[in-house]
Amino acid sequence: MARFIYKHHTEATQYPDPGGRTKMGRGWVHAVAPAYPGQRTFELNFPAMKWFLTPEGVLDRDTKPEVNLGHLEQFYLDHQLHVPFIYPHPRFGDLNVLFKSPPNFPPAVIGGSGVVQGFRVELVELVY
Numbered sequence: 001m002a003r004f005i006y007k008h009h010t011e012a013t014q015y016p017d018p019g020g021r022t023k024m025g026r027g028w029v030h031a032v033a034p035a036y037p038g039q040r041t042f043e044l045n046f047p048a049m050k051w052f053l054t055p056e057g058v059l060d061r062d063t064k065p066e067v068n069l070g071h072l073e074q075f076y077l078d079h080q081l082h083v084p085f086i087y088p089h090p091r092f093g094d095l096n097v098l099f100k101s102p103p104n105f106p107p108a109v110i111g112g113s114g115v116v117q118g119f120r121v122e123l124v125e126l127v128y
Contacts, residue, residue, distance in 0.1 A: 001085055002079070004075070004085055004087045004097075004123075005065060006049075006075075007066055008048075008066065008067055009047075010044070011042055011090060013040055013041075016038040016039055016041075039125055041122060041125070042087065042089070042123040043120055043121075043122055044122070044123065045118060046118060046119055046120065048118060049069040049119075050064075050116065051068075053114065069105055069116060073105055076102070084096050084098055085097060085098075087123055097125055097126060100122035105119060
């Protein structure tokens, strides 16, 4: 299974609402333990990455892969929304995840030598 190698981001974990609450009357609510584990979502915020070009002006996906937006784009194209991969979460360790939605990769900043402004990527945990 492939590993997500793009480390220059912050991460926010969103826990699912487990549901299982029943209104009992007189405003009393009873919570029931969920029958299945919750599926966490991870929002990764990348402050910047860079499109790299060869001297001939062709997209270079191999230079500095951890900050190379072309490399990340190819990683998404290889996995899309259905092929799992490993996300090394800073607190929970290695997790099996999927892309939750297609990422929107920004264009390069004018005069920025391929640098892009911040963007986010959403992952969803696979729960077995």
